[in-house]
Amino acid sequence: MPRIGFFCVMIDEIKKHIALVNEFTSTELDAIESFRIKYLGKKGLLNDFFAEFKNVPNEQKKEFGQTINQLKNAATEKVNSLKDALASTTVSDSVYGDLTRPGQPMSIGARHPISIVKNQIIEIFSRIGFNVSEGPEIEDDWHNFTALNLPEYHPARDMQDTFFIQTNPDVLLRTHTSSVQVRYMEDNKPPIRTISPGRVYRNEAISARSHCFFHQIEGLYIDKDVSFADLKQTLQFFTTELFGKSKIRLRPSYFPFTEPSAEVDVYWGLETESDYKITKGTGWLEIGGCGMVDPNVLKNCGIDPEEYSGFAFGVGIDRIAMLLHQITDIRLLSENDVRFLEQFKSAL
Structure with a gap:
């Protein structure tokens, strides 16, 4: 072929x-x-x-x-x-095909203890008319210090142990959420009733009891005829709702942005060995600071101190979370250990 x-x-x-x-x-x-x-x-x-x-x-x-x-x-x-x-x-x-076979288990997540406590505090204050305000974690000198009655070279600035941005000394990581309150007062007219939760930064040694970053929630109330009695009653309501403890005391203290200023203690009691340990045998536990807003701060934010007055307070969310959930090491809150976080599934 x-x-x-x-x-x-x-x-x-x-x-x-x-x-x-x-x-x-x-x-x-x-x-x-x-x-x-x-x-x-x-x-x-x-x-x-x-x-x-x-x-x-x-x-x-x-x-x-x-x-x-x-x-x-x-x-x-x-x-x-x-x-x-x-x-x-x-x-x-x-x-x-086989509808009788067991289902596949699904692993669900859990809220972080910081989020749990923050949401509890927000819910408590929302019941008495406080809204939530937030601001940047990278701040300028004016909002973090100067507007809060901490001018340049003020000795109280050293209390903050600040992280500054090296390329621009006027820029820093905020040391408190009071900077959010300054921004809120600049943009809103009284009456003002707001809480400001958020992460803050301090140049501190890391240990079981302290960290270089932690979480605060600060409150601010500005209106006509606001008194120290209003502040005390607000804190009384807060501690009763959060801890179930109705007995508080206010000890004189110093904060540059409030006058007069006070530390807030709640009576925890001495019923257990743990109570003795966390209160150092006194029964009293410090939970935060407070005071009447300094007139200079109001003036810096464009509010007439002759017409308006107000109070401010702040508490550490991390410390409260450790207290409520019996956490002994603050570092556990930022290490993202699943074994630790899974304990809070029941708190959802």
Whole structure:
């Protein structure tokens, strides 16, 4: 047989295989694998046909090559489609076939203890008309210090242990959320009743009782005829709702942005050994600071101190979380240890 005629016969044979491939179907993995080996395996028909390609006359190479590629594509697509169909059937049967089988356990997350306590405090103050205000953690000197009655070179600035941005000494990581209160007073007219939760930064040594960053929530109330008695009653309501302790005391203290100023203590009691430990045997536990807003602060924020007065207070969320949940090491709150966090699933 002339060579051209021989390869015409081979082309017809390849086309017959293409028809067989298109007709093939199976739901058995072994049959599909045998089909794949027959055509696409190392010793399959396609390799035999490709081996003959070098012997094909030039005038038939194009047609011969195109026909082989059609067979290859048809076989590949057939194998893939049959395997995909088989896989989807297997998944469907495994998921929905046996409805009596046990379900797959789903691991759920838990709120962080900081978030739990913060939300509790926000909810308590929302009941007496306080809204929530937030501000940037990277602050300027005016909002963090100067507007709060802490001008440059004021000795009380050293109490803050500030992280400054080296490239710009006027920019720093806020040391308290009082900076948020300054921004709020600049943008809003009295009456003002707001709480400002957030993360703050101090250049302190990290230990079981202190960290270089922690969380505060500060409150501010500005209106006409606001008195120290209003401050005390607000704190009384807060401690009763959060701790279930109604007895508090206010000890004279010093803060540059309030005058007069006080430390807030709540009577924790001495009923257990733990009570003796956390109160150092006194029964009293310090939870924060407070005071009447200094007139200079009001003036710096564009509020007339002759017409308005107000009070401010602040508590540490981390310390309260440690107290309420009996956490002995503040570092646990920032290490993201799943074993620690899973304990708070019941507090959701």
